Each structure stands twice: as structure tokens, then as C-alpha cells.
Amino acid sequence: MNKGFEQVIANNQGRIRYIASRYSLHNEFDDMYQEILMQLWRSFDSFKGSSSIETWLYKVALNTACTFVSKSIKHKELQQAISAVVRPEGVPGQENCQAVILDKFMNSLTDIDASILMMYLDGLTSDETGDVLGITANAVRVRVKRIKTVFEEQYIGEES
């Protein structure tokens, strides 16, 4: 299992990092990241491949993030291992203008709308996003449209 799991983390650490960053309060990032990894690790055995790995990952990560309560118990070795994997910047791509705009816009959205936007940008279909969140594909489309409108109202005419 270890190798398969390592591969999943290797391919998805940016997503996990972003979810942990988006949903955590200022000083909770490490705890949240650790908890998401732990839940992914636990449910990895039960992942049967009936959905895509991204869908599974979003479900587990968002379920964990939505109900996260910071624990005072720290696991030193895991913290060290996380530090070695997670880049110090914390959130993806602060280095370019588009990422800064996106980050700013993402922070202006509700948690659920931010999740929908993440999955949309990630290329998940409305059906897949609906499956992750437990809402209809149509509801997802309506909300994506609404998010797009808000974005365009705020950033219309701005160059990337």
C-alpha cells in the first residue's frame, strides 16, 4: 500500500495543500494538512477505483476539512515528514500574478463555492463535483456560472 499511497500524495500534494490552506485558520494549517493526510491514509484501502482518484481525494479531503477541529496532540515525526514535503510557501503559486488573483478571489468565496471552484479549475466534470458534494450536476453548473459572473465583474479587463 505504501508505494501506491506515496504516488497519490506525490501527484496530489498541491490539491491537498490548497484545501488545507483554504479551510484552515491562520495557525491551523499544519494540523489540518496532517489530518487530511491521515484520513486519506485510512481510507486508501477502501478506495476501489470506482471513481477517479481526484474525486476520491476531494471527498476525503473536503469531508475532513469541513469538520476539522484542531487537536492539541502533535505527532512530531509526522510534522517533520510533512515539512519535508510541503513547500514553505504554503499555498500554490504565490509567485505569479494569476495565482495571487485566484487566491484573493477564492478567499472571497464561501467554503463550498471555493471547493466548487477548485474542482472546476481542476477539470472535474459537473457530475463528478456533484458526486463529491452530494448535490446535482445541474446545481453545480448553476453555481459555477454564478462564480464566473462574480469573477468577471471583479476582474473584467484585467490582464493576467
Place this chain on the structure above:
Amino acid sequence: MKLDDLKTSWQEQVKEPSEQENLAALSDALNQLEKETSKLDKSIKRRDFLEISIALLLIPVWCWKLFYSAGLMQTVGLIVLILACIYIPYKLLKAKQIKAPKSSSVSDFLRVEKQKLENQKQLLETVAWWYISPIFLGIILVTLGAQLDESGVPQINSQMWSYYGFCTLLVIGIYGLNKRAAKKQFSPMINKVDQRLKELAN
């Protein structure tokens, strides 16, 4: 700028691979933590089992005491304690019985999580009725019933007054702490889950 313009940039950023050697250490640390968490889960289950076992084991003791009851007051007290020893484990077990989510989607997960939290909050808020009152009442009746004079009136000496005073303070303390935990710990968590559910519905 349109939102779709950011898609490529986003996908490039979230797909940055990690170094394999660091991931191996991460995997080992997770494995270790999982073992420790399993141990913790087992100790919690053991504690619950112990609490329930003690309650159930006390039932025959109270039943046996019934045969040597000093009078009606003590009998009533013992019956109250027997019923409490049956009801308390039932209440604790019932609060843990949560229907599994229909799917692993965020909305189903949140609904189940909300139910779990509400059950726990309700347990704490009503602790006076299902835990404190029956035990306190049972103890009072049993001890008072053991000190009746010939005319059937309880004779309470200063030692017993101190004992009842101590029990009362203890009961008030337990009640206050439980109420506080329900309000401070569970209410904000329920509100947070509720907020997410509302966001999903909008």
C-alpha cells in the same frame, strides 16, 4: 480576464510532484501514527466498556440489597439505582448509534456529523435528568432510609449533613461543567456544520 484563463495556471500548480524520498518518510510516519491512533481508539472502547460493565455489575448488588432493605424509603432508593444502572448504559449506547451516511459525499457526511454532534450535545445538556438526578436521588433515599428512627423519621447527624452537602456541590459542579461543554464545545461545531450545509443548499 476570464475565470477559465486561470485553469492552466491552477492545474500546473497543483500537479507539482513531490520528492519521492520525502514521501517515503511521510508514509512511514503515517503508518506509525495509525498504529498509535488504533491504540487510542482501543483504550477509549475499553473505557466505555468498563463504565457500562460497572453499571451492569451494580444491578445484582442493588437487587441483593433489596432483600435486606431497611424500609420503603430504602427500597425505593434501590429501585431507582437499579433503573439508573439499566438506563445509563442504554442512553450512552443509543447516543453512539448513528446511521452510516448514504454516500461518502460531503453533504451526507456533514449530515451524519451533525447528528453525532447533536446527540453528544443533547447528552451533556440533559445529564441532570438521565445521570445525575437518578443516582443522587437513589443515594439520598438509600442513605436516609438506613437512618430511620422507630417512628419512621430519618435522623440525620452532622456527618451526614456534610456528606449531603458535599454530594450536592459535586452534582452542581458536574452539571455546570457538562452544560458549559455543551455550549462552548459542541454548539460552535454544530453551527459550523450547519453553515456548510446551508452553503451547499444555496
